[in-house]
Structure formats: structure tokens, C-alpha cells
Amino acid sequence: MAQLSPLLKQATPVLVDRGEGVHVFDESGRRYLDFTAGIGVTSTGHCHPRVVRAAQEQVGKLIHGQYTTVMHRPLLTLCERLGEVLPEGLDSLFFVNSGSEAVEAALRLARHATGRPNVVVFQGSFHGRTMGAASLTTSGTRFRSGFAPIMGGVHVAPFPYAYHYGWDERTATEFALRELDYLFATACSPADTAAFFVEPVLGEGGYVPANREFLAGLRERAERHGILLVADEVQTGFGRTGRFWGLDHFGVRPDVVVTAKGLASGFPLSAIAAPRELMNKAWPGSQGGTYGGNAVACAAALATLDVIKDEGLVENAAAMGQRLIEGARSVAREHAVIGDVRGLGLMVGSEFTTPDGKPDTATAQRAQREAAARGLLLLMCGAWMNVVRMIPALVVDAEQVDEAVQIWSDSVKAAVAAGE
Numbered sequence: 175m176a177q178l179s180p181l182l183k184q185a186t187p188v189l190v191d192r193g194e195g196v197h198v199f200d201e202s203g204r205r206y207l208d209f210t211a212g213i214g215v216t217s218t219g220h221c222h223p224r225v226v227r228a229a230q231e232q233v234g235k236l237i238h239g240q241y242t243t244v245m246h247r248p249l250l251t252l253c254e255r256l257g258e259v260l261p262e263g264l265d266s267l268f269f270v271n272s273g274s275e276a277v278e279a280a281l282r283l284a285r286h287a288t289g290r291p292n293v294v295v296f297q298g299s300f301h302g303r304t305m306g307a308a309s310l311t312t313s314g315t316r317f318r319s320g321f322a323p324i325m326g327g328v329h330v331a332p333f334p335y336a337y338h339y340g341w342d343e344r345t346a347t348e349f350a351l352r353e354l355d356y357l358f359a360t361a362c363s364p365a366d367t368a369a370f371f372v373e374p375v376l377g378e379g380g381y382v383p384a385n386r387e388f389l390a391g392l393r394e395r396a397e398r399h400g401i402l403l404v405a406d407e408v409q410t411g412f413g414r415t416g417r418f419w420g421l422d423h424f425g426v427r428p429d430v431v432v433t434a435k436g437l438a439s440g441f442p443l444s445a446i447a448a449p450r451e452l453m454n455k456a457w458p459g460s461q462g463g464t465y466g467g468n469a470v471a472c473a474a475a476l477a478t479l480d481v482i483k484d485e486g487l488v489e490n491a492a493a494m495g496q497r498l499i500e501g502a503r504s505v506a507r508e509h510a511v512i513g514d515v516r517g518l519g520l521m522v523g524s525e526f527t528t529p530d531g532k533p534d535t536a537t538a539q540r541a542q543r544e545a546a547a548r549g550l551l552l553l554m555c556g557a558w559m560n561v562v563r564m565i566p567a568l569v570v571d572a573e574q575v576d577e578a579v580q581i582w583s584d585s586v587k588a589a590v591a592a593g594e
């Protein structure tokens with residue numbers, strides 16, 4: 175009998191049967207509060223009726239129409255609608271299927287458009303698992319060791335991860351920018367650098383928000399040296415952080431936006447957006463794939479945009495995110511093992527640390543397991559997998575947030591007691 179590869183190792187013991195809003199149900203009918211949302215994908219909640227209806231209607235009309243052969247209306251309409259929500263000037267779009275593929279597309283575009291080989295990423299970055307995207311990923315050696323050589327031309331500069339350094343935000347930011355300049359003066363000439371790839375909030379790297387000074391520093395260097403600022407909004411886009419785009423918090427303009435996850439409520443769809451002069455520097459055939467811009471996924475994305483707008487989900491993410499982070503902070507105040515709680519909107523991470531300041535992965539993972547046993551699904555992140563993250567659908571309400579915080583409090587208590 176065939177078995178699932180160990181590559182498909184699960185973070186929770188749940189065999190899910192169906193999902194509805196912020197809940198999933200296992201085959202026995204047991205209900206779980208899903209604060210993972212398919213890793214930030216099901217932004218409108220599981221099986222939102224409007225998304226379901228749009229997808230069902232599209233399935234009956236056209237499932238697949240490959241864009242290099244025939245164009246279809248859902249893709250054209252989605253392009254127009256995304257134009258209304260994208261940062262100004264990003265008026266050309268290209269569609270693929272996953273975050274990693276979109277990162278690959280942005281990477282090639284950056285090299286095509288600038289004719290330069292180098293890319294700068296920031297320590298703790300996660301940009302995906304395909305070879306190019308994995309080469310940009312520095313949030314854990316597990317994502318890149320064992321299959322070297324990875325792509326060359328990638329340089330790593332520090333991210334202002336203040337808690338990790340044990341500094342305040344300002345010191346961490348000054349350090350990060352100074353090190354970037356040092357990198358430019360030593361190993362990686364800015365004249366040979368095509369792009370910065372940056373996440374507005376480090377996602378897999380531990381839910382660490384960037385800040386205005388750091389991003390403005392990147393913008394300024396991008397202008398000065400003709401480097402493209404690529405915002406990887408795969409996890410932070412579509413209202414997740416309480417603004418439509420993560421970068422909206424910081425008033426910094428990107429040259430390229432990479433988006434996926436929340437775009438189509440669970441259908442595989444991703445995109446890059448750039449000014450058309452830039453996008454036109456790539457040529458047809460250099461990018462793309464058979465399934466990109468799938469018609470059903472595009473129809474689901476159109477319904478997703480409608481739901482986000484009509485139900486005020488960006489505003490809800492801001493309000494519920496505030497409630498969630500306050501709740502998580504109140505739990506942290508009772509347990510010294512949680513050294514830091516941080517995030518933006520509905521991305522909230524709790525970092526577990528031993529009394530001597532080392533990552534406490536064991537207690538974090540115990541807390542996650544205790545939560546699953548109590549009906550709350552959570553995920554881990556961070557280089558040491560010692561950050562427990564909460565990333566519920568944007569439709570979450572106050573009662574569900576409070577229920578999750580209560581379960582989280584009980585789970586941490588149990589995890590700490592088990593370690594004593």
C-alpha cells in the first residue's frame with residue numbers, strides 16, 4: 175500500500191473533513207478554531223458562500239483556458255480589479271499559481287529589467303521553496319541545506335529583529351542599515367544589484383514587523399542605486415495586516431509587489447505587479463506556466479475582492495488583530511517563557527525563550543500541541559520554530575478571538591507545568 179511521504183508531516187493531528195468560516199471539522203465532527211487558515215490563505219474564511227458560488231459557476235463555464243493560447247474574461251476582469259487596489263503605478267500584472275512561482279517571476283523580472291546579477295535579502299526571509307526562491311530564503315537552514323549549490327548572486331543583510339538582538343527598534347534599524355551599506359562597500363556592489371526582496375512582516379522567519387525607518391532606508395538606497403524594491407506581500411497582502419498591503423503601514427512605495435495566499439481564498443493563484451515599462455522588459459516565453467491565471471481561481475479571486483470590500487474585512491482585521499495581540503500579551507505577562515509578542519493585524523506571534531535567553535522550542539511546541547488538543551489550531555515559525563503564530567481568517571469575530579485567547583492561556587499553562 176502506498177504511504178504519504180514523510181515530507182507531508184503534519185503540524186497537528188487533525189484529519190479535516192470540512193471547513194466553515196474560522197472553523198474546521200474533523201471526520202468525527204469535532205470542531206476546531208482554525209487560527210492557521212491554511213497558512214494565511216483562506217482570508218474570507220473556509221468556503222465563504224460567495225466564493226463557493228463564483229467558483230461553482232465558473233467550473234460550469236470554463237475551468238482552464240491557457241493564457242498564451244486563449245484569453246478569458248475572469249483573468250481580464252481580475253487584472254482590472256487588482257489595478258484598483260494595487261499601489262499607484264503598478265499597472266501591469268502577471269499571474270502564476272503559488273507564492274514561490276511569483277517570487278521566481280519577480281526575480282527573473284528584476285534581472286531582466288536591470289541586467290544586474292545580485293539580489294539582497296534580509297536575514298530571516300522566507301520567499302519559497304523552488305530553487306530560486308529557496309536561494310532567497312534565510313529563515314532556517316532546513317529550507318536550503320542538502321541540495322546545494324543553490325542560486326548564486328544572493329546576499330544577506332540584517333533585518334531589524336530587535337528582540338533577537340536584545341536591542342530597541344531604533345538601534346536594530348540603524349544596525350541593519352549600516353550593515354547593508356557595509357555589504358555594498360565590501361561583497362556586493364550596489365551597481366551590480368538588481369533588487370531588494372523584503373517582507374513587510376517577516377513571516378516564516380518569526381512574525382517580525384519591519385518599520386518605517388528601515389523600509390524608507392531601503393527605498394532611499396533603491397532610488398540612489400537604481401535597485402528595485404520588491405515587496406513580498408505573499409503573506410501580508412489582501413488585508414491580513416489590517417491595511418490592504420503590509421507596506422501601507424509604512425508609507426513606502428514598492429517597485430514590484432508579489433502576492434498569493436489571500437488572493438483567491440484557497441484556490442492556487444498568485445501574481446506579480448509592476449509598472450508596465452518595467453514588466454515590458456521581460457519577453458513572452460521567458461516566464462509563465464500551463465496553469466497560471468486559472469479561470470476558476472480568477473473567479474474565486476474576484477469574489478474574494480468583493481467579500482473583502484463588502485464585509486469590511488480589512489477594518490475587521492485591524493480591530494480583531496488589536497484584540498488578539500492584546501490577548502496574547504496578557505497571556506505572556508503570566509508566563510516568563512513568552513519573551514515577546516509581536517505582529518501586525520491578524521499576524522500575531524509569541525516567541526518562547528528560556529530564562530537564559532535561548533530559544534525554547536520544546537515549550538512552544540508543547541503549547542501548540544496543548545492548544546490543538548483543546549480545539550485551537552496554531553502553527554510555528556521562526557528560525558528555531560520557537561514562535562507560535564496566530565493567523566485566523568479575516569472574518570474572525572470578537573467572541574472567537576476571546577475563545578482562542580482563553581484556550582491559548584490554558585495551553586501555555588499546561589505546557590509550562592509539563593516542563594517543570
Ligand code: PMP
Pocket residue numbers: 213272273274275277300301302303373377378406407408409434435
Ligand atoms: N513568500 C512568503 C512571504 C511566504 O510566506 C510564502 C509561503 N509561506 C511564500 C513566499 C511561498 O509561497 P508558496 O508556499 O505558495 O510557494
